Amino acid sequence: MKTKLNQKFKQGGASIFLVVVSCMFVAIIVASFVRLMIRDQQQASQQDISQSAYDSAQAGVEDAKRFMNIWLSECQSGQSVSNDRCSAMSQALQAAALDTNGGSCNILNSAGVGSASGETMIQSSSSSADTKLDQAYTCVKLQMDTEDYLGELSKDGSATIRLKPVATAKYIRISWHTSKDTSSESVPLDNFGIATNIALPTSWTTNKPAVVTAQLAGINFASAHSGDSLDNPITNGTGSGKITLFPSSSSTAYNSDSRPLGFQVAAGADAVRRDASTSQKVYPTSCKASLSAGGYACSVLLSVPDINPGDSQYTILRLNSLYTSTNYKVEMLDASRQVVKFNGIQPKVDSTGRANDRFRRVESRIEAVDNQFPVPDFAVSQGDSGNKLCKDFWVTNLSSGFSCE
Numbered sequence: 001m002k003t004k005l006n007q008k009f010k011q012g013g014a015s016i017f018l019v020v021v022s023c024m025f026v027a028i029i030v031a032s033f034v035r036l037m038i039r040d041q042q043q044a045s046q047q048d049i050s051q052s053a054y055d056s057a058q059a060g061v062e063d064a065k066r067f068m069n070i071w072l073s074e075c076q077s078g079q080s081v082s083n084d085r086c087s088a089m090s091q092a093l094q095a096a097a098l099d100t101n102g103g104s105c106n107i108l109n110s111a112g113v114g115s116a117s118g119e120t121m122i123q124s125s126s127s128s129a130d131t132k133l134d135q136a137y138t139c140v141k142l143q144m145d146t147e148d149y150l151g152e153l154s155k156d157g158s159a160t161i162r163l164k165p166v167a168t169a170k171y172i173r174i175s176w177h178t179s180k181d182t183s184s185e186s187v188p189l190d191n192f193g194i195a196t197n198i199a200l201p202t203s204w205t206t207n208k209p210a211v212v213t214a215q216l217a218g219i220n221f222a223s224a225h226s227g228d229s230l231d232n233p234i235t236n237g238t239g240s241g242k243i244t245l246f247p248s249s250s251s252t253a254y255n256s257d258s259r260p261l262g263f264q265v266a267a268g269a270d271a272v273r274r275d276a277s278t279s280q281k282v283y284p285t286s287c288k289a290s291l292s293a294g295g296y297a298c299s300v301l302l303s304v305p306d307i308n309p310g311d312s313q314y315t316i317l318r319l320n321s322l323y324t325s326t327n328y329k330v331e332m333l334d335a336s337r338q339v340v341k342f343n344g345i346q347p348k349v350d351s352t353g354r355a356n357d358r359f360r361r362v363e364s365r366i367e368a369v370d371n372q373f374p375v376p377d378f379a380v381s382q383g384d385s386g387n388k389l390c391k392d393f394w395v396t397n398l399s400s401g402f403s404c405e
Contacts, residue, residue, distance in 0.1 A: 071093075096142060134355065137354070161330055163332060166341045198284065211321075212320065214319055216304060222237075234304070346365045
């Protein structure tokens, strides 16, 4: 009898032990799942707050656009309106240009936009008591003059850029093709030197930098000119020229350092204007074979006629991207090849946003000049009044008896 009780006791003890171990195992699994759920919830919450902070920073950028709209429409239009506000905005912009830290965080308030001090709250209604979002932009700085012009060209797309320097520029540096334009750090290139007669291909290799065409055109309003002046090489700020830049790995290709490319500074210079009597020349441009170090793969320095500051000379650069899309950067340089800033063409906005205790900072560019204006890719110029342009379209079974008269 005693032996049977001992056996039952041992069996019960083993069962209790198994139950305890099983409960502990289940508890560990449940605790692990709870911990994972809490961590995922925290990450989702942090991401949501971070996105809200980013949205707050973007709100600062949008208010900077409002500032620029007021500045351009009221203070730069030649109309004498709101002189006090324009004076305050002008002083704020001048102070920002002289400040190495970018000026005041509340520069927008000089135009009546944003808070005069501290942060500007983001509200979902016009009520001053609406602070439930707990979002704000804490600092917005605006620089009118920038060292470069940044943009993106779609395949076969174009951009027109006003070249307005703060001091006389003698060179233009064009750089293109970044890691955003490719799926690989390796950059496939052709090995074309200066002596090579390059023919544009009918197909294009994946991840290969785009072929970029650059057209320079200018009018000097201080000297005599006409519409026909644009058909001539650039002289005294008036005229035009066009070149085609082909990516190359050759050491003899044109580059941004020791081998600049002359941009039609005189008859017989590197760049020629395309017309009925001359063929368009394609120029090999030096590109690096890898983007592992970042930056731009291709870069070329163009020697140009003097581009002077002020509004008496109007010079534009038009870029086209062939075969594929590309990101690009344009810089102007002086005689010693030091960067000359663009004068108010693409202002830079530095905005910091807040949501709860999370901060995000963004840097954006504002187009002070509309570079998306639909400039035609081709045009027909009619000479004197005696020449006629016929664009009639006929559908007829007659072989003669109709004309454009």
